[in-house]
Amino acid sequence: MSSNSDQDAIVAQHLCKTVGDAGARLAVLDDVNLRVTRGGSLAIVGPSGSGKSTLLGLLAGLDLPSSGKVFLDGVDLFALDEDARARLRATRLGFVFQNFQLIGHLDALHNVSLALDIAGGADAPLRQARDMLARVGLAGREHRKPGVLSGGEQQRVALARAFVTRPGLLLADEPTGNLDAATGARIIQLLFELQRQQGTTLVLVTHDPELAARCDAVLELHAGRVTPGGAPEPAHRSEPTEPSLS
Ligand code: ADP
Numbered sequence: 340m341s342s343n344s345d346q347d348a349i350v351a352q353h354l355c356k357t358v359g360d361a362g363a364r365l366a367v368l369d370d371v372n373l374r375v376t377r378g379g380s381l382a383i384v385g386p387s388g389s390g391k392s393t394l395l396g397l398l399a400g401l402d403l404p405s406s407g408k409v410f411l412d413g414v415d416l417f418a419l420d421e422d423a424r425a426r427l428r429a430t431r432l433g434f435v436f437q438n439f440q441l442i443g444h445l446d447a448l449h450n451v452s453l454a455l456d457i458a459g460g461a462d463a464p465l466r467q468a469r470d471m472l473a474r475v476g477l478a479g480r481e482h483r484k485p486g487v488l489s490g491g492e493q494q495r496v497a498l499a500r501a502f503v504t505r506p507g508l509l510l511a512d513e514p515t516g517n518l519d520a521a522t523g524a525r526i527i528q529l530l531f532e533l534q535r536q537q538g539t540t541l542v543l544v545t546h547d548p549e550l551a552a553r554c555d556a557v558l559e560l561h562a563g564r565v566t567p568g569g570a571p572e573p574a575h576r577s578e579p580t581e582p583s584l585s
């Protein structure tokens with residue numbers, strides 16, 4: 340694999356993750372390489388237990404690899420100390436989980452504005468959070484707590500929270516896994532719309548072949564290894580389109 344280029348939003352080199360002790364070691368990830376150019380999209384697919392979530396956690400710097408490197412916008416993620424890594428995550432990365440992971444005692448508005456507070460330096464975070472909630476179709480529901488929102492609405496709040504900081508990279512782990520098909524399709528539509536408008540790079544884990552096919556490239560994992568032929572080089576894209584917010 341060639342070295343980092345300015346165009347790469349994220350690069351993983353020789354990522355390995357081993358768990359367990361000397362008696363019973365399990366290679367959860369074994370020599371995974373990938374790169375995604377800025378504004379591009381990558382789907383990670385593979386059977387349950389193949390290491391998809393572990394890989395996503397490493398790409399986000401939420402977990403440490405046994406060996407290997409991740410570069411986010413050219414920054415060597417695991418060469419940073421934990422505080423610097425957390426800062427980078429708060430300012431440049433969005434994460435969407437299968438099970439939403441909203442904060443139960445905060446209303447939708449404050450779930451979203453919290454992301455801006457953590458990133459720091461935001462001008463009028465409540466107004467920005469309100470605008471973002473309107474953007475995902477939740478105007479008028481700002482003051483509802485997650486417990487009284489449907490699954491689809493909760494995932495909209497999670498999308499608003501992930502996109503409100505305008506992250507360069509958005510990671511999503513089976514974002515439609517807990518939604519019915521119709522609701523899931525609307526969430527995916529919204530996810531790609533926001534990606535296009537903000538020029539975000541997208542890495543998502545999915546079981547859905549249709550969703551994977553909408554991404555520029557697909558990486559297939561099997562028992563922690565990239566399936567031969569499943570290692571993506573960046574798809575050649577035309578000039579990134581200027582984000583146009585509607
Ligand atoms: P996927 O998201 O593809 O379903 P995961 O990344 O969640 O897969 O897990 C891959 C495998 O690694 C599973 O067999 C899981 O049980 C195992 N695993 C992941 N993390 C740990 C850990 N910290 N300790 C032990 N086993 C783990």
Ligand code: MG
Binds near residue numbers: 391392393
């Ligand atoms: Mg998983």
